[in-house]
Amino acid sequence: MTDTERTHGHTHTERADACAPAASARSVAAHLAIVLGSVDPLPPVRVALDEARGLVLAEDVLTVTDTPPFDNSAMDGYAVILADLLEASAQNPITLPVVADLAAGTDQNPRLVPGQVARIMTGAPIPDGADAVVPIEDTDQGTEQVTILQAPKPAAHIRRAGEDAHAGDRVLHAGSVLWPTRVAAAASAGTSSVLVHPAPRVAVISTGSELVTPGSPTRRGQIPDSNSFLLSAAVAEAGGIPVRIGAVPDDDDVLRAVLTELAGQVDVIVLSGGVSVGAYDVVKAVLKPLGTVDFGPVKMQPGKPQGFGRWPATDSVPGPLIFALPGNPVSAYVSFEVFVRPALRRLLGQETLHRRTVTATVVDGWRSPPGRAQYMPVILTRRTIDADSTDGSADNIEARPASRGGSGSHLVAGLAQANGLAIVLEDTTHIRGGDLITVMLTS
Structure with missing residues (x-):
C-alpha cells in the first residue's frame, strides 16, 4: 500500500487502474445500468403492522369492514331528534330529559323517542332514532335534563358508517411506502399484518491493516476506521439494515472467511478499499478469482475504481450482491450515493430510486x-x-x-x-x- 493510500487513510487510493486502457472505462450511466439490471425487489414477507413503518407494500390493502363501521358522533354533546328542536335558540331554549349517557366504546343502543336526548361522547355510536348531534357548547351541559340553545342542522356532527371506506375498498396500493399516515389507514381498515418487501440486510466492511476502531490507541501507521461508520449510517438512511463488521486486515484468508460466513446472512455486502492496483488490494485478490464480481474503472471523479457482482450462488440460491468501493471516504460516499443507494431502494421495492x-x-x-x-x-x-x-x-x-x-x-x-x-x-x-x-x- 502506498503512502497516498494511507493519507486520511481510509484504505487504498482511488487512482486510475494503470493496467486498464482508458477505452475500457465505463460511463457512470453504463455502470449504474449494470447494477440496477442485477437488482429486483426482495421477495415479500408478511409482517405485523407495527413492524411495517417505512417498508413498501407488495399487495393492495383492502378494508375488512366499513370505515367507520357504524354511525358515530363527531362531537361531545347530545344525540337528538331534529324535529324536537326546530325552534330552539338562545331566545327560545328547549329543555329535554337525558335518558342515556353514551361513552366511546359503549355497546348500548337506547332507542330515542320524540322528546328524549342522549348525552354522547365523540366516537360513540349514534343511538337508534337520533338524527343529529348538538355540540355540548350549545347547551347548559345538563346530565338529568339539558337545555339546548340552538337548533342543529340535519345530520349535524354524525359520521356515517362507510363514510371513509366501504368493506372491500382499496385503501392502499401495492408500491405504497408505509409512512405513519398509511400505517394508520391500514389499521383503520382492520388490517393487523401486511405483505411488504423487507429491508435488505447490508454488511459493511472496511479493509486495511492500518485501520483500528475509533477511540483505540494508535501506533505509527494506524488510523481510525471511519468508512464502516459512514457507510453503515448511509445504509440505514437509505432504508436498509446495516450489519457493520468494521475493519478487516489486508489478509486474503481472513477476508475470504468473513465473506463466506456473511454470504448466507445478508442481502448485500459493501466493502471499501482494496479495489485499485496496490500490492495489498485484498478485495480484488479475493473476489476476482470467483468470476462473479467485475472490477473496472468508471469515468467519474472521485470513485474511479469500482467492483460489482454477487457472491457465488449456493444450492441455486443467489449469493448477496457485492459492491467493492474505493477506500478514501469521499470516494466511498460518492460511490454509495451514485450506485449503492439506488440498488438498496430497488431491493426495498421503492419506485423513486434517486435523490432529488x-x-x-x-x-x-x-x-x-x-x-x-x-x-x-x-x-x-x-x-x-x-x-x-x-x-x-x-x-x-x-x-x-x-x-x-x-x-x-x-x-x-x-x-x-x-x-x-x-x-x-x-x-x-x-x-x-x-x-x-x-x-x-x-x-
Missing part, C-alpha cells in the same frame, strides 16, 4: 478532470434575490465547494459540511462563478 436534484448558481468555480463525470461535495444556501428581480432560473440556490481542497477523495472534514453533490458532465473541465449546475441533494 436542484439547479444552483455556482459561487466559487473549480476545475473538473476531462473525460470524467465529477461529483463535487458542495454547500447549498438560499440566494438573496432583489425584490425587483425576475431571476428564478436556479431555484434561488447558490453552491460552493464544501472544502477548499476541492473534490479530493480524502477530504472528509469538508464532506461533513456538504449537503449536496454537484454533478459535472464528462465534457466540462471548468466551472465558473455564475454557472448553473445540477446538484444532487444529500441532506
